[in-house]
Amino acid sequence: MRIAVVGAGVVGTSVAWELTARGHQTVLIDRCPDVAQETSFANGAQLHAGHAAPWNPPGVLRDAIAWLGQPDSPLRINPLRVLRNPSWSLRFLANATSRRYRRHADANAALARYGVERTRAWRDELGLSFEARDSGILKLFDDPTALEHGRREAAAVESLGIRHRVLDVEATLAREPALSDAADQLAGAIEFPDDGCGDPLQFTAALARHLVAEGAELWLGTTARRLLGGPAGVEGVETSRGVVDADAVVVAAGSYSPSLTRGFGVRLPIEPVKGYSVTIPLQGTTGVPETPIIDDARKVVVTRLGDRLRIAGKAEITGFDLGLDERRWQAIRSQGLSRFPRLAEQLAQAPSEPWAGLRPMTCDGPPILGPTPVAGLHLATGAGHLGWTFAAGSARLVADQLEGRTCELDPTPYQLQRYR
Ligand SMILES: Cc1cc2nc3c(=O)[nH]c(=O)nc-3n(C[C@H](O)[C@H](O)[C@H](O)COP(=O)(O)OP(=O)(O)OC[C@H]3O[C@@H](n4cnc5c(N)ncnc54)[C@H](O)[C@@H]3O)c2cc1C
CATH class of the missing domain: 3.30.9.10 (D-Amino Acid Oxidase, subunit A, domain 2)
Incomplete structure (x- = not known):
C-alpha cells in the first residue's frame, strides 16, 4: 500500500519505519525542515514504563x-x-x-512496557x-x-x-x-x-536515515493543508508542495492532529x-x-x-x-x-x-492509535507525557490494525471508539 504519515515526530517517524519495514510505500510529511523538531526535540529523554499513569x-x-x-x-x-x-x-x-484512572493507568503501563521493548529491539x-x-x-x-x-x-x-x-x-x-x-x-x-533513557531526537533522526535508505519518501518542509477524499474514505493529503495520493493516511501530528481530522468529522479530545x-x-x-x-x-x-x-x-x-x-x-x-x-x-x-x-x-490518558470511522484514515496521536516511551510500540499497534492483523497487545484501550 502507499501510505502517507503526517507528522515526523518520534511517533510518526516510528509508524513510518514500521510500515516501510513491512514493505509498504511510505510518504512521511512534516512542515519542519527536519524530523523531531517539535515536541520530540528535547523532552525528558526517559523511557519510563514505571511512571506511565495519566495526569488525572x-x-x-x-x-x-x-x-x-x-x-x-x-x-x-x-x-x-x-x-x-x-x-x-x-x-x-x-x-x-478511581476506576477509570486505574483502567487508563494500566493501559498506559502496558503500552509503555511494549514501547520500551520495541525501542530496544530496533536499537539492536x-x-x-x-x-x-x-x-x-x-x-x-x-x-x-x-x-x-x-x-x-x-x-x-x-x-x-x-x-x-x-x-x-x-x-x-x-x-x-x-x-x-x-x-x-x-x-x-x-x-x-x-x-x-535515550535521546529521542537522535533516535528519530537515525530512523529517518533508515527510511531514506529503504526508499521511503520524506516530504520535509511541507505543510499538510487538508486530508483528501470523500464518503468512500481518505485518498491522500493536500500539502504546500502538491498532492500526496495514498491508499491510507496516518495522522501523527501531535497537538495539531485535531485540526487535520476535523474536516472528516473525526473529533479528537486532545x-x-x-x-x-x-x-x-x-x-x-x-x-x-x-x-x-x-x-x-x-x-x-x-x-x-x-x-x-x-x-x-x-x-x-x-x-x-x-x-x-x-x-x-x-x-x-x-x-x-x-x-x-x-x-x-x-x-x-x-x-x-x-x-x-x-x-x-x-482527556483520559491513553493515546489514540488505530482506525477511525473514515476508511483508510488512521491515528497515532495523543501520547501526552509518554510519546517517546510509547512510540515504537504505538507504531506496531497502528501498523497491525492498518493491515488487519491481530495485535500483540490488546488495541481496544487505545482506539478512538472508546470515546463513543
Ligand atoms: C517537557 C517535556 C518532557 C517530556 N518528557 C518525556 C519523557 O521523558 N519520556 C517520554 O516518553 N515522553 C516525554 N514527553 C512527551 C513526548 O515528548 C511527546 O509525547 C512526544 O514527543 C509526542 O510525539 P509526537 O510525534 O506525537 O508529536 P511531535 O513530536 O509534536 O510531532 C508532530 C509533528 O507533526 C508536525 N505537524 C503538525 N501539523 C502538521 C501539518 N499540518 N503538516 C505537516 N506537519 C505537521 C509537527 O511539525 C511535528 O513535527 C515530554 C514532553 C515534554 C513537553
Missing part, C-alpha cells in the same frame, strides 16, 4: 487548585484557554475516578545510536506518605511485568551516590530496573500541555547522576545524555504558545539541580539551552 488521578482538581496559588508551581492554567475548550477539561476531570536490530542506556530509573520521594503512595502505584502495575524495588535512604544513596550531598531531604526511592526542558553541557564536572531521576516532590525529571544533562518539567494549559518564559525554565533548572548541590556549583556559569514543547494530551 482522583483528587487532581484539589491538587491543581493548591498548586495554582504557589510560586513556581508545576502547573499553570490560562482560564481563557480552558473556556475555549471546556469539554476537554470537563472530560479530563470526569476521568479522575538496526544498530541505532541515540545515547541509550538501560540504566533503570529512580523515582525520589521526600515524604513517607508520598513514597507509600508511589509504592502502591508501582505494585498495581507489577502484574503487567513492570518490576520495581522500594529503597530506603541508604539503599538509594548506594544506588545513586550523586544524591549523597542532599540526602537529608530524602524519604526513599522506587527503582524501576527495566526502564532507561489539548496541548506545554512543558519545558533545559539542557546543560557537563564537560569536566563530577557528581553527575548516572541514573535517570524522577523527582516526585519537585515534579521534574533529570537525565544524563552523554556529556549533557537534561532537566524537564512543568505543565501549562495555555494553548499553542511556545514562548520560553525564563522564570519557568530557570525554576526547573534550579529544582532539578537542587538534589546535586556540588554539581550545581560547578554548573553555575554553564550555558543553558532552554526549550518548550506541547504534549498532545488526551
Whole structure:
C-alpha cells in the first residue's frame, strides 16, 4: 500500500519505519525542515514504563487548585484557554475516578512496557545510536506518605511485568551516590530496573536515515493543508508542495492532529500541555547522576545524555504558545539541580539551552492509535507525557490494525471508539 504519515515526530517517524519495514510505500510529511523538531526535540529523554499513569488521578482538581496559588508551581492554567475548550477539561476531570484512572493507568503501563521493548529491539536490530542506556530509573520521594503512595502505584502495575524495588535512604544513596550531598531531604526511592533513557531526537533522526535508505519518501518542509477524499474514505493529503495520493493516511501530528481530522468529522479530545526542558553541557564536572531521576516532590525529571544533562518539567494549559518564559525554565533548572548541590556549583556559569514543547494530551490518558470511522484514515496521536516511551510500540499497534492483523497487545484501550 502507499501510505502517507503526517507528522515526523518520534511517533510518526516510528509508524513510518514500521510500515516501510513491512514493505509498504511510505510518504512521511512534516512542515519542519527536519524530523523531531517539535515536541520530540528535547523532552525528558526517559523511557519510563514505571511512571506511565495519566495526569488525572482522583483528587487532581484539589491538587491543581493548591498548586495554582504557589510560586513556581508545576502547573499553570490560562482560564481563557480552558473556556475555549471546556469539554476537554470537563472530560479530563470526569476521568479522575478511581476506576477509570486505574483502567487508563494500566493501559498506559502496558503500552509503555511494549514501547520500551520495541525501542530496544530496533536499537539492536538496526544498530541505532541515540545515547541509550538501560540504566533503570529512580523515582525520589521526600515524604513517607508520598513514597507509600508511589509504592502502591508501582505494585498495581507489577502484574503487567513492570518490576520495581522500594529503597530506603541508604539503599538509594548506594544506588545513586550523586544524591549523597542532599540526602537529608530524602524519604526513599522506587527503582524501576527495566526502564532507561535515550535521546529521542537522535533516535528519530537515525530512523529517518533508515527510511531514506529503504526508499521511503520524506516530504520535509511541507505543510499538510487538508486530508483528501470523500464518503468512500481518505485518498491522500493536500500539502504546500502538491498532492500526496495514498491508499491510507496516518495522522501523527501531535497537538495539531485535531485540526487535520476535523474536516472528516473525526473529533479528537486532545489539548496541548506545554512543558519545558533545559539542557546543560557537563564537560569536566563530577557528581553527575548516572541514573535517570524522577523527582516526585519537585515534579521534574533529570537525565544524563552523554556529556549533557537534561532537566524537564512543568505543565501549562495555555494553548499553542511556545514562548520560553525564563522564570519557568530557570525554576526547573534550579529544582532539578537542587538534589546535586556540588554539581550545581560547578554548573553555575554553564550555558543553558532552554526549550518548550506541547504534549498532545488526551482527556483520559491513553493515546489514540488505530482506525477511525473514515476508511483508510488512521491515528497515532495523543501520547501526552509518554510519546517517546510509547512510540515504537504505538507504531506496531497502528501498523497491525492498518493491515488487519491481530495485535500483540490488546488495541481496544487505545482506539478512538472508546470515546463513543
Ligand atoms: C517537557 C517535556 C518532557 C517530556 N518528557 C518525556 C519523557 O521523558 N519520556 C517520554 O516518553 N515522553 C516525554 N514527553 C512527551 C513526548 O515528548 C511527546 O509525547 C512526544 O514527543 C509526542 O510525539 P509526537 O510525534 O506525537 O508529536 P511531535 O513530536 O509534536 O510531532 C508532530 C509533528 O507533526 C508536525 N505537524 C503538525 N501539523 C502538521 C501539518 N499540518 N503538516 C505537516 N506537519 C505537521 C509537527 O511539525 C511535528 O513535527 C515530554 C514532553 C515534554 C513537553
